[in-house]
Amino acid sequence: MSHDHDHTDPPADIELRVKALESVLAEKGLIDTGALDELIDIYENKIGPRNGARVVAKAWTDPDYKQRLLSDATAAIKELGFSGVQGEDMVVVENTPDVHNMIVCTLCSCYPWPTLGLPPAWFKSAPYRSRVVIDPRGVLKEFGISLSDEKEVRVWDSSAELRYLVLPERPAGTDGWHEDRLVDLVTRDSMIGVGFPKSSADLHQQAGA
Amino acid sequence: MMLDLTETADGRTFDHPWQAHAFSLTVQLYKDGRFAWEDWVRIFSAEIEAAPALPGESINDAYYRQWVRALEVLISQLGFAPRDQLAARAEEWRRAYRNTPHGHPILLANAVCAPSGTHYQAPLRAPIAVSAGTR
Structure with missing residues (x-):
């Protein structure tokens, strides 16, 4: 082609459609393109499961806080400074030796952004959304988790109105640990209920690796 | 699955x-x-x-x-x-890309007219066309 430099190849249709949305909304004064980049930066770099891990670690070390968290999660989470879109109405469900909780959004991908960030890809996938309801133990196995048959598994469906967060059980061998150290044990998956927190041994291994 | x-x-x-x-x-x-x-x-x-x-x-x-x-x-x-306005705008963006020389910023205005510079000509300082009169 002799005109290679005279044009730019248009991107995929969907990218053009997003540019269309953005430019039309900006012209109408409905969005501020500068603020868009700020929002992207926040969701890409600043909001993530580390916030949720702080909530969990505090609940592990402060019984009064745990009580507040289980009775009014939205307010207790806000105490730590975490609130905002998709965190307006929170419920925290506690794992115990008898009960394991896990979270799904069967309709789309409702997820507590202020505490966990944006959901991982699999959380948004059709197989997870449908199968977790039909066969939660089977789904857990795919995450490498097998629970004793005696343990009850409860699946919670997050929605537009309210979102769930799992309070995992505190790992054994962490007595006397400071909250700041416990934070490093709390994984995203453990707060969705498809994983467990790291053990103290995991942490030592990581430090040695 | x-x-x-x-x-x-x-x-x-x-x-x-x-x-x-x-x-x-x-x-x-x-x-x-x-x-x-x-x-x-x-x-x-x-x-x-x-x-x-x-x-x-x-x-x-x-x-x-x-x-x-x-x-x-x-x-x-x-x-x-409306949806058709959004679709039309997406097509404008497509034209804007096609009209923009590689490496230049893609501006919506380029959908209608390629940016100056791509069809730059030295000033002629003379009529671009003359239709001779009969006189």
Whole structure:
């Protein structure tokens, strides 16, 4: 082609459609393109499961806080400074030796952004959304988790109105640990209920690796 | 069906910048109180149901394809812009790309007229055409 430099190849249709949305909304004064980049930066770099891990670690070390968290999660989470879109109405469900909780959004991908960030890809996938309801133990196995048959598994469906967060059980061998150290044990998956927190041994291994 | 537990390659939230833009457009409108989140979930979940992942499509590509369509529906339902206006604008952007020399910023104005410089000519300082009179 002799005109290679005279044009730019248009991107995929969907990218053009997003540019269309953005430019039309900006012209109408409905969005501020500068603020868009700020929002992207926040969701890409600043909001993530580390916030949720702080909530969990505090609940592990402060019984009064745990009580507040289980009775009014939205307010207790806000105490730590975490609130905002998709965190307006929170419920925290506690794992115990008898009960394991896990979270799904069967309709789309409702997820507590202020505490966990944006959901991982699999959380948004059709197989997870449908199968977790039909066969939660089977789904857990795919995450490498097998629970004793005696343990009850409860699946919670997050929605537009309210979102769930799992309070995992505190790992054994962490007595006397400071909250700041416990934070490093709390994984995203453990707060969705498809994983467990790291053990103290995991942490030592990581430090040695 | 087994679950695909693959995380995005570098652990980033979005696979492509357009996904980040579609997401943040929606969140900004919501934060400004332009719609109720329940309405978004209603439209988005209907779109997910109606247009499931295609064979070979990654989870994020399917998810944000559904997201973008849902956003177009929301925008038109809110009366901000009808779907045909959005489609026409997308075509304008396509023309803008085609008219923009490689390496230059893509401006919507280029859809109508290629940027000056691409068809630059030295000033003629003379008529560009003359039709001789009979006198």
